[in-house]
Amino acid sequence: MQKTIAEKLTILSAAAKYDVSCSSSGSRRATPQGGMGNGASMGICHSFTEDGRCISLLKILFSNACRYDCAYCVNRRSNDVPRATFEVDEVVELTLGFYERNYIEGLFLSSGVIRDPDSTMELLVRVAWKLRHVHRFGGYIHLKAIPGASPEWLQRAGEVADRLSVNIEVPSETSLKLLAPDKNYASVYTPMNYIAERKLEYGAGKPSRYTPKFVPAGQTTQMIVGASGESDLQILRLASGFYSGQHLKRVYYSGYIPVNEDKRLPVVTTKPPLLREHRLYQADWLMRFYEFRYDEIVDESSPHLDERFDPKLGWALRHPEFFPVDLNTADYSLILRIPGIGVRSARLIVSGRRFSRVGLDELKKMGVALKRAKYFIYHRELPIGLRTLYPEMLTMRLLAETKTPLQQLSLFDTNLERPAVPALS
Amino acid sequence: MTLLYDDSFDGFLTAVFEAFRLHLPVSRIVSESRYEVSLFDEEPHRIVTDSSSASRVWTGIVQRLDNDRVAMLYGSFLSELTGIEDHLWKYLVRLFREGGAFAANPLAPEVLPLLKAAEAVKREQHRFLGFVRFQKTEEGLLFAEIEPQYDVLLILVGHFRRRYPQKRWAIFDSKRGKGVLCENGEVCEIQIPDFHKGYQGDDFCDLWKQYYNSVTIAERKNLRLMCRELPRKYWAHLPERAERCPVRCPK
Numbered sequence: 001m002q003k004t005i006a007e008k009l010t011i012l013s014a015a016a017k018y019d020v021s022c023s024s025s026g027s028r029r030a031t032p033q034g035g036m037g038n039g040a041s042m043g044i045c046h047s048f049t050e051d052g053r054c055i056s057l058l059k060i061l062f063s064n065a066c067r068y069d070c071a072y073c074v075n076r077r078s079n080d081v082p083r084a085t086f087e088v089d090e091v092v093e094l095t096l097g098f099y100e101r102n103y104i105e106g107l108f109l110s111s112g113v114i115r116d117p118d119s120t121m122e123l124l125v126r127v128a129w130k131l132r133h134v135h136r137f138g139g140y141i142h143l144k145a146i147p148g149a150s151p152e153w154l155q156r157a158g159e160v161a162d163r164l165s166v167n168i169e170v171p172s173e174t175s176l177k178l179l180a181p182d183k184n185y186a187s188v189y190t191p192m193n194y195i196a197e198r199k200l201e202y203g204a205g206k207p208s209r210y211t212p213k214f215v216p217a218g219q220t221t222q223m224i225v226g227a228s229g230e231s232d233l234q235i236l237r238l239a240s241g242f243y244s245g246q247h248l249k250r251v252y253y254s255g256y257i258p259v260n261e262d263k264r265l266p267v268v269t270t271k272p273p274l275l276r277e278h279r280l281y282q283a284d285w286l287m288r289f290y291e292f293r294y295d296e297i298v299d300e301s302s303p304h305l306d307e308r309f310d311p312k313l314g315w316a317l318r319h320p321e322f323f324p325v326d327l328n329t330a331d332y333s334l335i336l337r338i339p340g341i342g343v344r345s346a347r348l349i350v351s352g353r354r355f356s357r358v359g360l361d362e363l364k365k366m367g368v369a370l371k372r373a374k375y376f377i378y379h380r381e382l383p384i385g386l387r388t389l390y391p392e393m394l395t396m397r398l399l400a401e402t403k404t405p406l407q408q409l410s411l412f413d414t415n416l417e418r419p420a421v422p423a424l425s
Numbered sequence: 426m427t428l429l430y431d432d433s434f435d436g437f438l439t440a441v442f443e444a445f446r447l448h449l450p451v452s453r454i455v456s457e458s459r460y461e462v463s464l465f466d467e468e469p470h471r472i473v474t475d476s477s478s479a480s481r482v483w484t485g486i487v488q489r490l491d492n493d494r495v496a497m498l499y500g501s502f503l504s505e506l507t508g509i510e511d512h513l514w515k516y517l518v519r520l521f522r523e524g525g526a527f528a529a530n531p532l533a534p535e536v537l538p539l540l541k542a543a544e545a546v547k548r549e550q551h552r553f554l555g556f557v558r559f560q561k562t563e564e565g566l567l568f569a570e571i572e573p574q575y576d577v578l579l580i581l582v583g584h585f586r587r588r589y590p591q592k593r594w595a596i597f598d599s600k601r602g603k604g605v606l607c608e609n610g611e612v613c614e615i616q617i618p619d620f621h622k623g624y625q626g627d628d629f630c631d632l633w634k635q636y637y638n639s640v641t642i643a644e645r646k647n648l649r650l651m652c653r654e655l656p657r658k659y660w661a662h663l664p665e666r667a668e669r670c671p672v673r674c675p676k
Contacts (some may be wrong), residue, residue, distance in 0.1 A: 004636060005632070006631070006632060009632055009635060009636055009639070010635055010636075010639045010668070013636050013639045013640050014639040014640070016640070017640045017641070017642055018642070031587055031588060031590055034591065035591075036588065036589055036590070036592065037588060038587055038588055040554065040584070042551070043652075044551070044554045044556040045552075045653065045654070046556070047555070047556075047637065047652065047663065047665055047666075048651045048654045049635060049637065049640055049641040050641050050642075050646055050647070050648060050650070050651050050653040051641055051642045051645035051646050051647055051650075052647040052648075052649075052650030052651045052653075052654065053642075053645075054654065055640065056555075058636070059640065094632065097628075097629040097632075098629060098632075098633060099567070100559065100561070100567060100592065101558060101559045101560065101561065101567070101630070101633070102555075102557050102558060102569070102585075103557050103558070103629075103631060103633050108449050164656075184567045185478065257642065257644045257645070272644055272645065274645065348531050348532075349529070351529065351531055352530060352531050352532040354529075354530070355527075355529075355530035355532065355533065356532060357531070362532050365532070365537055366531070366532070366537070367541075377645075405602070407570075
């Protein structure tokens with residue numbers, strides 16, 4: 001029985017929603033002659049769903065008729081769920097219709113593996129190619145590189161897409177083999193490395209505006225957190241390797257939501273590890289914008305992020321030798337490391353102090369949050385007792401200030417329990 | 426002395442021009458629509474907008490400041506905050522007296538209030554790049570209605586003109602009763618829209634609502650976060666949220 005486009009949209013968007021990548025940033029593609037759509041390099045959010053996540057792209061699967069049987073995936077072969085497959089023209093029509101009404105920034109197209117990786121990749125590329133070359137569409141296109149796809153199809157995908165992503169899904173190879181018997185690390189790393197190398201190649205020399213683009217917004221990946229027993233150290237080390245080795249733009253962390261009854265996985269009643277996911281994102285931000293290395297955030301002696309504090313505060317408490325910091329003389333990179341001071345505040349302080357001393361009044365006027373920073377900065381107007389506190393005393397004090405651990409974690413309404421983590425070697 | 430100008434930016438610049446030309450002891454510059462008569466005020470002076478005077482002031486500003494700061498200045502004017510003209514006036518007095526070097530100091534008393542206002546306007550402008558929702562009429566016109574807190578309409582136009590060069594589109598700010606219409610890349614201002622109000626909805630609108638519902642992950646429901654990112658004041662013109670107005674935002 002043939003499904004209507006509305007039914008397919010419902011099935012295939014619900015099937016795609018567990019992929020957390022949503023950004024539409026990094027592309028400056030100009031509107032093609034006679035066409036519609038361009039890339040906004042800062043990315044634009046068009047709406048927010050009731051779970052608080054942004055909708056930027058039309059995120060759908062081409063098909064959820066997958067022949068793989070990965071334990072963590074809602075679309076695995078052994079699940080009894082409604083299946084659907086789009087036609088190329090249906091996806092094109094949906095994308096253009098949504099785009100001209102300004103509902104979306106572009107298309108995020110992924111798919112279950114229909115016959116084999118290459119024929120699936122071909123379908124994705126055909127959709128993107130038709131948008132780009134028949135409809136002269138300049139909006140954002142994010143394609144999923146199917147693990148195991150051949151270089152020829154990756155090459156074609158890279159020529160039409162703004163961003164490609166290969167999902168590593170499970171942060172260690174032993175767990176991946178256990179949970180996803182059809183996949184292995186080679187099938188993930190090969191396409192990832194290929195894309196990274198081609199992107200370097202296209203950007204080498206002196207690119208002009210006539211140089212063809214290859215994945216201008218780079219590539220990303222995603223890891224599921226809490227479905228297998230890896231520590232935060234393992235996860236962050238892997239992520240850090242992706243940033244430096246494959247030049248990934250983003251690594252996404254997806255707190256595992258139990259969708260399948262499976263003895264290899266946490267039980268279905270487990271709450272998703274949203275707090276842990278949140279802490280991982282904070283750590284990720286520290287690596288990307290705050291000049292932290294992963295081994296400064298977690299190490300072998302404490303392989304898990306402290307769930308009570310954000311990782312930056314955790315680092316400051318472990319390193320009292322750097323504090324207190326004098327805002328009027330310290331380096332920008334050290335000011336960035338003060339808990340509670342972000343990139344915006346640090347920039348304001350550094351440009352403001354060239355003209356006058358930065359005092360408490362100025363900080364307040366700038367809107368710098370002093371709640372936590374006051375323990376870590378040197379200022380003559382601050383009571384001396386604040387900056388001579390031992391880390392142990394400070395920890396108690398900071399904990400007391402946050403009435404319940406949930407208070408400062410306004411991002412997520414959930415309880416803090418870790419999911420039952422199965423023992424994996 | 427209080428100067429009154431019509432609500433336009435040119436009007437404000439004319440007021441600045443006249444204040445300099447006549448050496449007026451300016452105490453306040455207020456737009457006519459926001460001016461409230463109080464008992465102890467002297468009679469305010471109305472300034473007649475003159476575009477050539479305004480452009481002379483504008484040229485003077487552009488010569489002394491880089492593009493980012495010019496944009497900051499204009500952005501803070503669009504915030505329509507009470508008293509923002511007085512901050513702008515102080516800023517301009519200092520600018521024309523001693524040149525643009527002081528503008529690099531974000532902590533200067535003339536700069537900080539403008540910087541904050543401009544940040545807020547910029548934030549809303551960026552939000553509306555996403556929150557404008559066009560509906561397609563039978564004649565093929567894309568029409569959107571918005572009610573932004575700040576007057577961001579004119580700084581939205583460039584983005585959509587670049588994005589839809591072939592389309593005929595219009596955005597109408599129903600809070601301020603003005604709009605823009607863009608045809609073949611030519612933009613003109615429109616005053617009263619002769620379009621239907623509210624969402625008529627077409628097939629794509631229904632598909633969009635369906636999509637919106639099906640990508641939500643129920644296990645992660647977090648209304649508080651959603652309300653922070655997508656404040657209620659914008660819901661009325663978003664088809665996917667318009668019917669949910671009774672939903673209350675948790676504090």
